[in-house]
Amino acid sequence: MKNRTVAEILNKTADLLEMDGTNFRTKAYRRAAHTVEFLPEDIKSVKDEGKLEELPGIGKNIAKKIEEIIDTGGLEYYEDLKAMFPVDFEELMSVEGVGPKKIKLFYDTLGVRNLKDLEDAARRHKIRRLKGMGPKTELLILKNIQFARTDTGRKLLGQILPLGKSLKEKINGLDTVFKVEIAGSIRRRKETVGDIDLLVVADDSMDVMDKFTEMRGVEEIISKGPLKSTVRLEDGFEVDLRVFREESFGSALVYFTGSKETNVELRKIAISKGLKLNEYGVYRDETMIAGKTEEEVFRALGMDCPEPELRENQGEVEAALTGKLPDLVDYHGIKGDLHLHTNWSDGNSKIDEMVLKSVGMGYEYMAVTDHFRSIWIDNGVDEKDLKKQLLELKAINRELEDTGVDMCVFSGVEVDIDDKGNLNLDREVLEEMDIVVAALHSGLRQDKNELTDRIVNAMYNEYVDIIAHPTGRKILEKTGYKLEFERIVQASLDTNTFLEVNSDPDRLDLNDVMIREAIAQGCKLVINSNSHSLEEMDHMELGVATARQGWAESKDITNTLPLKTFKKMLNLN
Template identity: 45%
Template sequence: MINKEIAKILYEMSILLEMKEVGFKPRAYEKAADSIESLAEDIGNIYKHGGLKALEDIPGVGPSIGEKIEEYIKTKQVKEYKKLKKEIPVDIEGLVSVEGIGPKTILRLYKKLGIKTRDQLEKAAAAGKLVKGGFGKKTQDNILKGISFLKKEHGRYLLGEIMPIAETILEKIRALPEVQSAEFGGSLRRMKETVGDLDFIAFSDKPAEVVEKFLKFSEVKSIYSKGRHKALVRLSIDIDADIWVLDPKSTGAALIGWTGDKQHNIALRTLAEKKGWMLNDYGLWRGKTLLASKTEEEVYKKLGMDWIPPELRENKGEIEAALEGKLPQLIGYDDIKGDLQVQTDWTDGRNSIEEMAKAAKELGHEYILITDHTKSLAMTGGSDEKRLVEQMAEIDKINLKFKNQNSKFKVLKGSEVNIMPDGTLDIDDETLAKLDIVGAAVHSKFNMSEKDMTARIKRAMENPNVDIIFHPTGRLIQKREAYKVDMDDLLKTAKRTKTVMEIDAFPDRLDLKDEYIRKAVEMGVKLSIDTDAHVLVHLQYLKYGIGQARRGWAEKKDIINTRSWQEMLKLLK
């Protein structure tokens, strides 16, 4: 798939055009990049079967951008992009990955200090040159902190970034006539928030043929090694992947061995050894006698355990719970009935309320909550009280349209209200009381002390209008660390005030993290799973939030939006 290559070019063009202060175009290119990056189908195939017109059917892609995509598909280059890069020859991808670095800062760094790369930026900041060049000491320190954080995260990829291509490859493996079944392995199957590489396990009586066909997939960039049963390759999206092709008779044992983390697998094998048995990727054995191997359920049962969902296989109490028959009935991937964080073009979203609603309805949702930003977040064009009231009237009109179409779909009125440094909100209580659901979030002053940040969020929870705390720790995976909070104290306050804690499903957030979700579940705090969608394709991110919830041992009853909107509202303040 060349989707990622094209999306990167369009995204970088948006940044370059913004540097040149070109009106409107930067947002258009960014919107197109978002759409293309989220496509499940190879854009090359879309063009092959439908030409330029099919490209223009992709959300956000008009004639001009469509022609540039066509140009890249045909020539592997975009002339306008090359021209822009020649004018401003900077490593955009490397620089914007640093927290706080945007188009204007990149241009200023280049013009004042000649900085083109992240390495040059780090050296300049470490030498104090940014301050000498007119940047503040705090900015310089934050840049060094951001670069240090990126180094720690190097070599791993966001789950939501990798999953679309991984799913495409898995379906191609499953479609091979020689393959009886195939599955992901490792951290991908466990739905870890980041993955280091991709593992595919296929089951076939003709392993060599499967390996050879895998090596011819268009996604394979280069081959490190290959054998009769396995191969290790580099994919076109610059991540390593391996495939193992095993005897179908060992499906269950192999999937267990390839899915659990090291500690889970050691614990299972130790349990088998205590019984005088041996567990490996080919089966559970007593001497040379095969006891179980065909299915995961069969192997776990023989060990005296319930089947353990893949997301839990990290030796964090799941083995003991399985032995005692006390595993949770995890929330299912089809259990969510509505999305409770959706932004629109009223602020920093790309689509209208009606467009987002129709897209959600097509996905099978029963409702969405519109949660545009509020006035103190000026960069998003946040709404004030007057504009919120106007938006409520617009939502009433859209709901009436659905009703006249005999549809039961519901658009709920909400907002993502900003929690100010002192814990107050930037919208008055009279206006908030008119909304169906109020979400509140921290968007500034991330460097407060743990004590002050905890007090800030707790004060917001005490507001009778605040129903949900959105992305409660503020982290951006691989870009920004979570701000410091006393999570135990927050969860106690959430329980007492009936405040819901969000599991933000956006791939670079997945906030709350799994360990906090488990604490919330144990304490009886209600949770929501929301996409934080800003464009139509983001509505498909729910599965990542559900995976995160499952990793946190959450059940359907723990998540408020597994209910109808009428029943869900009864759970709130």
Template identity: 35%
Template sequence: MDKKLIVDILNEIGLLLELKGESPFKSRAYYNAAKTIETLDQDIETLVKQDKLKEIKGIGDALNKKLTELVTTGKLDYYEKLKASIPTGLIDMLKIPGLGPKKVRALYEKLNIKSIRELEYACMENRLVELQGFGEKTQRKIYDGIQFIKQHTGQYLYAEAFNEAVRLKKFLESTGLVQRCDIAGSLRRRKEVVKDVDMLASSHYPGELMDAFVSYEDVREIIAKGDTKSSVILNSGINTDLRVVKDEEYPYALHHFTGSKEHNTAMRHRAKKMGIKMNEYGLFHGEDLIICRDEEDIFNRLNLSYIPPELRENMGEIEAAERGEIPSLIQDDDIKGIFHVHTTYSDGSNSLYDMVQAARASGYKYIGISDHSKSAFYAGGLKEETVLRQLDEIEELNRSFSDIVILKGIESDILPDGSLDYDEDILEKFDFVIVSVHSHFKMSREEMTERLIKAIKNKYTKILGHCSGRLLLAREGYDFDVYKVIDTAAEYGKIIEINANPYRLDLDWRYVKYAKDRGVKFAINPDAHNIGGLNDIKYGVGIARKGWLEARDVLNTYDVDIVGSEKYFVYLD
């Protein structure tokens, strides 16, 4: 059974127990078990078969029995009964920013609120103002959170939808019924949030291919089925369309269904001025089809250099292609090392040694460790004595490995006044300092802008982390003047992070090109809190590509000796 699913179920049990008001020790046992399973090196099915799961610290007899049932049968009776005992609307209410299990339980027990809609109505009637533990400020925050959820309903993180699409593409290709097959739509353009999955295929057997598609094991509901287009809803809830065309139509259809609408409109307008009709079926001179083997041919026929899918947003890419100035975009293989990695020294799930070993296994030449600083007490931030102990361990590991360099870093909280939370005698010991905002998000636009600018100007700051503080589909970023912040980073030679965590993908790609044009350099950072998080780097590369970045624009495409050279970056002293 998939380990991630087991971890999700254990975490959900902990959450459901909190909703029921059970002992915090009971729910904590499931949270801890989830963390233990997540960091297991051994195969969990093998451990269950050999009856060795109970030997792992934190897995007692009761948990061992439940995990054995879950792994061997794919179901857990205790979990199903627990879910059935709680109104489903209460779980939905937990998606509202600022609402935890205790508050949801209070709303249910004291006001009999069982859904988001009921809660919204209660806020409009000011029923939360006098409720113990809430008040007017909390009510306003909850109401705003509900509006945020309503605005983003039916949207999915890129990583969630992309992983679904990759699995579906492999399935379609395995049928032997496709000639060509691609992921299209906003996923192909690497938008950070998408509404659905668009698949395109060419086939000699469209009817049989559609039969296979709607029979795919992850299909929950069939919306429509035809010979050229079918729509389904996957078990994840994502609406997914498959279009099937003739192979000679494939290049035109792939361009059209990749979009964006604005890019397509501009392309059709350009074609029309050249006396060419352009649509999803082809390019035409009158009634005559202009033969194109692939998308590159399409652009060439319109006197344009090839425009990568990520740039097709009608934001200057057509004009750049006309001038022959489309950049050679960064690729996954260009990344030589990573920064912004957390360990068990703060809130990471894996040890420093394990994270280094995982980076070595991935072929990275350097890894920058950056646990939380002391102000982040909620994340186990490092006190000064712990910093010194970690730095000693890093030096010892550097003596042990010849194929990777371990850089000493910290993710320092930007305090409300813009200062950092260590004295100079500690800050100067680091190879690099990432500065990030983790608290006091409700400052005014002017105050937050000055807070960020002051932190950037600090002589020890090397990288500005997750610039806006947003969590996609969960929390809007704080208000600040992004252009002033970018201009300051450019002036002081500081690096801006592209945080590759799929929940962040921050700096927003819409500002990346502006920063590039101002001469800012970037670091694509996984913000990894476990070994699996190291793989998120690919999502950051996608955002860098959308922002027109080339390898030379990104710090971690350089060798470690160049990383440390002030000739290229004001980075390491």
């Protein structure tokens, strides 16, 4: 059984004890939960060795409780406490500002058992009549109930990353701030994010906290202190700001960037070397030996410094110990975008506008790949449109060459793969295109064998260069359709057809797991923005981040190649 599971049951027991008003035992269970959660070894192994009571904060009574959880998967004492308070505890706890003591108060005085009961009590102004409450508290509870109902707890990286960057810039502009970095799952570039974590080095921590909590856009101050404050913004995002001394900043970045699993592994390594590692530094006995930079912290542990995107305990710790970390594809290493939609089909921008944007992004090439008209998109291009577009692209390329701009605009099209794996465009037209992008857009209720057959058949079409958004997923809306992915990878290798890492923040498809599997087999990928506007072209960063999470290096990504080499690979004139 994982340590986290044991810790979770102990913490829930503490919550119920807090409702019962038993303060001493509440603290004991929370202390034990913390010990177990951050234990650098398997709690079951400690139990089997009979050493539970040697752990900090774990006495004979709680040791027996831990043994019961490990042996049975549950805790009778916890179930007995739950029976004392027949409320939907987890649902009520999801409301910000409502803790165990308030839950007990609402249950004892108002009979509140669940979220609906709580909302009814607030709307009928029953809460404001309770001791210590009032109209403001009642209104805040109503507002937070809505957050609890509508907030999944996760936001798309593409939604929250720009906000995180903006907040970092604002904090960095404060007079007393020397350094500020975004940490947490944003820094690891996870596809979804729970909140925003900012770490700061500053002269005057309270001045920073005052200005942080008074920033425009702050709707609610959840907590405020000299070293940590939390606010909720008007759009619902929560932001944590922590202040550290400069000599501890690197260690804080390591601690608040890595996943919980990675941090546990790092602490194990520290212990094995007779060291102690926490958010403030690396210590030998009571002497701090590292902490100012991340590189210094990892060096003290005898490791190379893994990039933030890798810190998920998926092999990066061992690779860092053995000098085998990948040289990840660089954010500025993309030489061209090969999946762009213009106002010829369902895009919002003109071709020449996208050309100027591409030049500004430092690209050497781009491809216009408007949707070809099909049963699922009636505003796509047809054969006549493509012929006209070819003439326009030739004129644009001549003008670029005449003005000395190093940019090549490839002709292209995105075509639908029908229910048999054929393309909805004649080969005579396909032959004229530099880049052909193919994708599934319809008939998605077929089984995984049929869907895989369709993609593989399309890959064996000599004109198809790229399979777009291969699994069709929408991160917070639908899982991708099931595929026999190993067959698709093999077809990619056999046909030299590239699988796309789609940078649309809703998609990020392929995901990191599939990327790692594909490149392990020697498959070549392409990172595209799938843009329908100039603004969306900036999403390329998200695709690169996803590829980096999948351990992709530049050699694995086709569109990191310079123009001349890229054209040679695809036999383009």
